Amino acid sequence: MANPKIKSSAQTVKKSNATAGRKPMAKSLYSRVDLEEIFRRFSIQRPEPKGELEHVNPFTLVVAVALSAQATDAGVNKATRALFAVADTPQKMLDLGEERIREYIKTIGLYRNKAKNVMALSEKLITDFGGEVPRTREELITLPGVGRKTANVVLSMAFGQATMAVDTHIFRIANRLLLAPGKTPDEVEHRLMQIIPDQYLYHAHHWLILHGRYCCKARKPECERCVIADLCRSPEKTWDIPAPLVELPAQIIGAEAAG
Numbered sequence: 429m430a431n432p433k434i435k436s437s438a439q440t441v442k443k444s445n446a447t448a449g450r451k452p453m454a455k456s457l458y459s460r461v462d463l464e465e466i467f468r469r470f471s472i473q474r475p476e477p478k479g480e481l482e483h484v485n486p487f488t489l490v491v492a493v494a495l496s497a498q499a500t501d502a503g504v505n506k507a508t509r510a511l512f513a514v515a516d517t518p519q520k521m522l523d524l525g526e527e528r529i530r531e532y533i534k535t536i537g538l539y540r541n542k543a544k545n546v547m548a549l550s551e552k553l554i555t556d557f558g559g560e561v562p563r564t565r566e567e568l569i570t571l572p573g574v575g576r577k578t579a580n581v582v583l584s585m586a587f588g589q590a591t592m593a594v595d596t597h598i599f600r601i602a603n604r605l606l607l608a609p610g611k612t613p614d615e616v617e618h619r620l621m622q623i624i625p626d627q628y629l630y631h632a633h634h635w636l637i638l639h640g641r642y643c644c645k646a647r648k649p650e651c652e653r654c655v656i657a658d659l660c661r662s663p664e665k666t667w668d669i670p671a672p673l674v675e676l677p678a679q680i681i682g683a684e685a686a687g
């Protein structure tokens with residue numbers, strides 16, 4: 429009689445074929461099919477999603493993201509346009525000096541501290557990294573004013589790596605939709621990285637931010653405008669007919685961002 433504890437090789441092969449190429453699934457209310465469909469719809473709405481922080485190279489992106497803590501992208505852009513026109517490298521930033529940097533960014537919250545950090549991170553880039561922005565998270569977070577979220581944004585936007593920088597919008601959506609609930613940004617980041625289908629991972633960060641900024645808003649989600657209203661499992665949802673699935677005009681995204 430065959431030992432029931434020993435799986436036949438046919439069973440083992442069948443199981444490994446079924447899971448081949450898939451990541452282990454974190455616990456989620458959403459099935460794989462639902463997750464595929466949610467991100468497929470986001471990809472049709474915004475085929476080439478972009479971050480809204482203006483920058484001209486990896487260095488100015490690091491500075492812009494570091495300045496954006498507790499500030500809006502539109503507010504940061506207003507200040508950095510003039511700053512980056514005169515200082516787009518670590519050396520030029522050092523030459524400008526802390527006092528003049530402060531003048532450029534004084535409309536941004538916590539600007540005194542941020543000006544100090546911009547000076548310190550420029551100095552460190554020159555002494556430790558030859559004036560270049562490093563390409564690993566471990567190195568990026570050694571820069572003053574650069575935490576895990578900033579590092580993830582830089583890795584994604586400057587170097588094309590699939591990362592999940594959990595900002596206020598992503599944290600809210602992951603919890604509100606019960607998509608990847610977590611008490612901390614790190615927890616949410618880890619869960620999202622596990623459940624988002626691989627082919628959508630690179631753009632997922634921007635799709636979630638833009639969905640949160642323009643549709644699933646903090647105070648009151650606009651469910652009647654939502655393309656995933658039928659799939660959403662949020663207890664806060666007020667409507668369950670999905671909005672028409674069309675590509676959004678870029679100018680709408682830009683116009684709302686400036687507001």
Ligand code: SF4
Pocket residue numbers: 604605643644645649650651654655656657658660661662664665666667
């Ligand atoms: S249906 Fe409403 S709560 Fe759900 S994702 Fe859309 S806007 Fe957010």
